[in-house]
Amino acid sequence: MEDLFEKVNRYVEGKMDPAENQDFEAKCKHDPHTAAALKLWTDLDNMDQTVEAELNLREQLKDIHQQLYNEKSADRSRFFFTKSYWFAAASIAALLILIASILILMLPGKPAGNEELFSRYYHPEQLVEYSRSAQQPFAAAVRLFQQADYAAAAASFNQLLKQDTANYRLMLYTGLAETGAGNYEYAITAYQDILKADANLYSGYARWFLALVHLRTGQTDTAIEELGYIARTKGHPFKKEATELSAILNRRK
């Protein structure tokens, strides 16, 4: 019996007689499987250099995976069979460090206040940047921020935001500038606007800075809630910091 794709190929190459051709076209209209086979066959013919480049990439990735996997297996074998005494030494060292850490934590000390913790974790400097192709007003606002003139930067970002109301990057920068200027209520609004919006690149940042501003304004419980959310979020850019800060705040409680 003729394979479906043999038939499809004869149709595509115009090798069917008119009656068979008509039958095949009618079948395509009523049978989704045949129609799908015809589409797939032509789609495969239309795959071009773009797809070829992607296939080359996949082959490269497959090789890399193979290489890394082999490297790791080899590393593991070496570790377990020839250097097992390092394992014992490392365990003892880790145990000693653990004991030392517990002793240090047990020593009485003044817990850090919200303001101090905020300064320790709030580092937006590297985040606020502009590319060479950036528009002049935007670049000027970023420069104001970089010069720590936060009030002027906030005013400029707010101005730009009026012309581009759905620009989440601008919203984030506005929040950061308002935070720097000490206008925490405005900052909270800016971060919350980002979180309320549709999917965007800046929500992870917004939540982290929102948590810090809550901390700075003494809303510790709200800050802990936000930090908990970040800490539970796999792959969040501030997961480590949030876990750490949340532990400090909970311990202080």
Place this chain on the structure above:
Amino acid sequence: MKSSTTESDELLKCIAEAKAETLKMIYRSCYPPVRRMVINNSGSYADAEDVFQDAVTIVFRRARQGELHLFPNTGICTLLFAIAHKLWLQKLTYSKKVKAAGQQIDEVIALPLTIENEINGLESEKLRICQKHFMQMAEKCRLLMKLFMKGLQMKEIAEIMDFDSEDQAKTAKYRCKKTLANRILNDKEYKALL
């Protein structure tokens, strides 16, 4: 792997050019969290490998089209994790194995709309399945089909691949294509998209 705007642009350029060292560095740094996410959400090591490579391919495609820009300090790993997570959630949804835990990580980093649309798009999903089956074909078939995609004439392909004649190359290509088409059309995920 966080970077400034210029470094990000440079990184994306290297990805678009598929530079081996860059890809290796990305694989080394960004694959482990993706593997953990897939394994913790009902997947296997092979699933993790597939999903990660699909994510890199999407970034590669977008970077080549110049449609992707990384936000300063947003590492490529965060972006790849977010794409891989979406892809994996989508795969679980198809196979009806979605776990509540999988929903927790939605806010890792929201994806640019172009990538979001691509992940949700039927045609790109079909293309992913086609590429998956393509990668499982015999090496000779893969090479033949790739030369064809490159736009080479059958005569040239016959010469490169040492076929006796153009007709022999044409027959070989037909057989490879038929095998590939049969595998794709019988794929459960592909059928679900029809």
